[in-house]
Amino acid sequence: ALQHLNRVSKRPGNDPEFVRYQETLITGELNRLREEIEKLPKEHPNLQDSTNEQLRQELMATEADRGCAEIDVKRVSAEIRAKWDTL
Numbered sequence: 001a002l003q004h005l006n007r008v009s010k011r012p013g014n015d016p017e018f019v020r021y022q023e024t025l026i027t028g029e030l031n032r033l034r035e036e037i038e039k040l041p042k043e044h045p046n047l048q049d050s051t052n053e054q055l056r057q058e059l060m061a062t063e064a065d066r067g068c069a070e071i072d073v074k075r076v077s078a079e080i081r082a083k084w085d086t087l
Contacts, residue, residue, distance in 0.1 A: 001026050
């Protein structure tokens with residue numbers, strides 16, 4: 001919203017005071033949301049556990065993908081070596 005406001009504020013005919021007012025409203029709401037987000041783990045500790053579990057699963061999936069890629073590289077390398085040896 002701030003980026004959009006910044007872009008449209010440069011249009012001719014916009015009231016700079018109104019643009020500043022809107023910017024203040026948006027910034028205030030963003031700050032309020034940040035504060036609310038910071039309170040969530042304290043008010044709901046189970047959210048932190050869920051977040052940690054989600055991160056753990058993402059890391060495991062990434063590691064599994066990397067492992068599959070390594071296996072594919074080794075398989076392709078072996079196939080290339082076998083074909084090279086027949087030349």
